[in-house]
Amino acid sequence: MATQHHNALTHALAGLPGPLPPSGVVHVAIPHTSRFTIVGNHLAQHAELSLVAIGIGVHIQSMPTGSEVGIKALASRFTEGETRIAAALRELEAHGYLSRTRVRLANGRLVTRTVFCNQPGAALRGGTVVTPVPLVAPVPAPAPLVTPAHVPVVVAPAPAPSPSPSPEPTPVPEESHPPVRVPSRTAPKAARRPLPRPRELTPELRQTASAILAGLRSHAKELVLSEDDVEALVPGVAAWLERDAHPDTIRHALTTELPQPPKHPAKIVKHRLTVLLPPPLPGAQELAPVRRTLVIPLQNCDGCDRAFRATAPGHCRGCRNEPTATAA
Numbered sequence: 001m002a003t004q005h006h007n008a009l010t011h012a013l014a015g016l017p018g019p020l021p022p023s024g025v026v027h028v029a030i031p032h033t034s035r036f037t038i039v040g041n042h043l044a045q046h047a048e049l050s051l052v053a054i055g056i057g058v059h060i061q062s063m064p065t066g067s068e069v070g071i072k073a074l075a076s077r078f079t080e081g082e083t084r085i086a087a088a089l090r091e092l093e094a095h096g097y098l099s100r101t102r103v104r105l106a107n108g109r110l111v112t113r114t115v116f117c118n119q120p121g122a123a124l125r126g127g128t129v130v131t132p133v134p135l136v137a138p139v140p141a142p143a144p145l146v147t148p149a150h151v152p153v154v155v156a157p158a159p160a161p162s163p164s165p166s167p168e169p170t171p172v173p174e175e176s177h178p179p180v181r182v183p184s185r186t187a188p189k190a191a192r193r194p195l196p197r198p199r200e201l202t203p204e205l206r207q208t209a210s211a212i213l214a215g216l217r218s219h220a221k222e223l224v225l226s227e228d229d230v231e232a233l234v235p236g237v238a239a240w241l242e243r244d245a246h247p248d249t250i251r252h253a254l255t256t257e258l259p260q261p262p263k264h265p266a267k268i269v270k271h272r273l274t275v276l277l278p279p280p281l282p283g284a285q286e287l288a289p290v291r292r293t294l295v296i297p298l299q300n301c302d303g304c305d306r307a308f309r310a311t312a313p314g315h316c317r318g319c320r321n322e323p324t325a326t327a328a
Helices: 002-014 051-062 071-077 082-094 120-126 203-214 227-242 247-255 265-275 317-327
Strands: 026-029 098-104 110-116 154-157 298-300 307-309
Touching: 051 082, 051 110, 071 082, 082 098, 203 227, 203 247, 227 247, 227 265, 247 265
Parallel strands: none
Antiparallel strands: 026 154, 098 110, 298 307
8 A cells, every 4th residue: 555655646746847946845635525614724724723722723623513522532432641632732722713601401401512713813803703613614415426547636736835715814813812721720739748758768668669660570571760869759769768668569559550651651650659658667655555454244143142242152241240249
């Protein structure tokens, strides 16, 4: 397939009238007859949007009305993570291409309504309210199929701009029409806990902690740490060792059930050293026996059958003193 594509492009460039430019891209323009979307240069060549935001904007514009374009839906289709996709959507919102609002349906359910505007500058100049419209350009009815012997390919050099059927809208300065910024609905993340540190980082603790971190790749080949990572994570392992954690226990906590594939080994180790830190071992005061109150059981007197407290059966105090009283 690569050879066929190379030959086709070679023939197309050979038929180009005039000399080719010494550098830069050369466009091979083949007219589309189906499955195409018209994208303005104000979006494709936006000077303030990132490439991720431009790509997501073009993708959303090509999707039909009703398609799922939320953060999780886009993250399931592309390799970018949810954080980068959320930031790109906020860029599109800040420049007026995207609007996300919460509306309540007739049954009382709250849903997010996403509206994409292909020309936010024109909408601001006209003063009109943007309503949800299909996000895909209408496809004209296909013409009767004709199978010619050779399909001509039109090649145009990059410096010569192709004539546009309609003039591009003049961009509106942000000072005159500031974009409407919608606050993000993403809940703020809690502050991350700092890496634990020992009370005193002795040379012995530092040496043992460095050896444990450097040897993690022997137990889990994914955990390859750099020298800087080992130096930064030494206090966390030293805090575990200070709390009498065995080196095997530390290795087991850091190497079991790893995510596949682990993208950031140092961050995984730091997170586990922080959230899985064991408590200090209890001291002698915490392990002191609980003082119990001695309860003397009740006994029935062998003489008068009265109840009295004693450790063994026998006579009560009155029966024991009765001979003495009689003798007196």
